[in-house]
Amino acid sequence: MTSTSTSPLRRALLATSAAIGGLALGLLPLPVAAQAYPNKPVKVIVTFPPGGVADTLGRLVTAPLQDVLGQPVVVENRAGSGGNIGGDAVAKSPADGYTLLMSSGGLVSVNPHIYDKMPFNPAKDIVPVASVARVAVFLVVRKDLPVNNAQEFIAYLKANPGKLSYGSPGNGSSPHLAGEMFKSMTGTDALHVPYKGAAPALNDLLAGQIDFSFDPGIALPHVQSGKLKLLAVGSPHRAAIVPDTPTVDEATGLKGFDADSYFGFYAPAGTPAAVVTRLNTEINKILGTTAVKERINAVGGAAAPMTPKQFSAKADEDSKRFGKLIRERGIKGD
Template sequence: MTPRTLPTPPRRLLLALALIGTALCTPLAHADTWPSKPIKVIVNFPAGGAADQLARAVSQPLQEALKQPVVIENRGGANGNVGGEAVARATADGYTLLMSSGGMVSVNPHLYARMSFDPAKDLMPVAAAARVLVFLVTRPSLPPTDVKSFMAYLKANPGKLSYGSPGNGSSPHLAGEMFKSQAGLFALHVPYRGAAPALQDLLAGQIDYAFDPGIALNQVRAGKLKLLAVGSPHRSSQFPDVPTLDEAGLRGFDADTVFGFYAPAGTPPDVVAQLNTQINRALALPAVKERIAAIGGEPAPGTPADFQRRALADSQRFGALIRERGIKAD
């Protein structure tokens, strides 16, 4: 009997099977080969700020773990939107990351009528780095010595005191507006182009108080500024005797922001998982903890899902505040 010859599969079917095989093998192949070149971390704020310091603190142990250079590149502008867009448009291969404040994801969409990208869709959370607190500080010549007497002093002098912030929509600005809203106060907001110039004017007595993102803590320790309260649900581990605004009567006051790492949407899950693991390990190192503490922050290890949940909660909270106070971007 003549053997039956099987028909040759159609070329289209062979191509489809080849594509399926490639797709099935890609995650494992990527896990085996990544990283094979330097990783770039774009910081969407200028050098020296909290985001920059956090990126540099984590980059050294991260590159030691991954055995590839981790290069920091600062691209500030538009409350973080410039650097955010650069990463959102980058190739989703795990070689371009973003270090940002949570505000770029949870606040900016409420501030800007139009953005060139959608942070919620075009970026994916990789790992939170730190919870950054804000501290209510005043010039030392101001009479009140505690937060309750300070609020009474503000109420007795409506519109006569001013507070500074790094700019409209910044977390210290939102903290200041949250403070006025919940306490029923009125004070003049003075926006600056950065936290450093706001601090300089506070030290010089040109403004009366500020919600500081951590850069004024050395001046507090030196007695050049008075620290009255923490704008966080929990007391600061560095200043355990300083009350929170929640304890002072402003129930639920929470102006914390979470800084962390993002990747372009579509980055392979195995790469995101590796990055998350190594960043969490870096956050547990004493040297990294010390650098985070120096800016008044606290490590915030967790999963990408934890990070995303926090961003969504912040978006709802800050979005309501922005609408209530009519806050707009510069």
């Protein structure tokens, strides 16, 4: 009579077969969807409020980027503390390429100099992904200020020491540093009023609550409409959108005046190199398109595609340049 039970030998053979089959399955390549990046929405945290230059540049790139990646790229604004709030959120996010940072370069080249303690270490906790634009600042004044050029403005400042005020997107922002650089080089004095972004500063300039600013480009439409007066460009180079406007150097003889900053994307440290390379490649292609270059020029900037290594080197260069000014002027964070 044949037993219906499985013999020990048969059970062993079945177990071995199952193990071999499992091993074979494990050696098969993963499905393409599991290997590909991205396979879900990507979030971009912008370190300044809507309407500012960081937000404008971020959305300018993320719109075509989501078409290329085939996934939604969602922008989230987290302003405050000179970009530290948004930067900290990204630094503490999973290093998988699904949370990115869009910020001015000041987050990594300026903030370590002005904050005694930061919630994260920009040199270790985030990595550069792609530079987007070199952003100049524009010396603009309220329309009823009795000056018509930069030389007259300097004379007016000297005649009214400490009586004028200027706004910036926050302590340590490039417009703030431009203002301090200008005061230092001209021997003048004015009250700095920090805001949480360039847009709020612009609103108060338009309302006459402050007298001038080194604006990162969003004020230019109001210059064209006659609501503000543009006196000079705070860059070594004239801006394509206002080619007839002199640089501060040209207008005043303040040699070497350079308040340019570079805005771009970052990711949490440890993000796979292949993901960083893919994002850098796609963003640089977007920056090479005529439409995007023209839009960046329209806010007073210039497209500045770089490799991550080049972007990192530029941040190091700016850190040395601005660090000297910060120490001399005793600038501190919020």
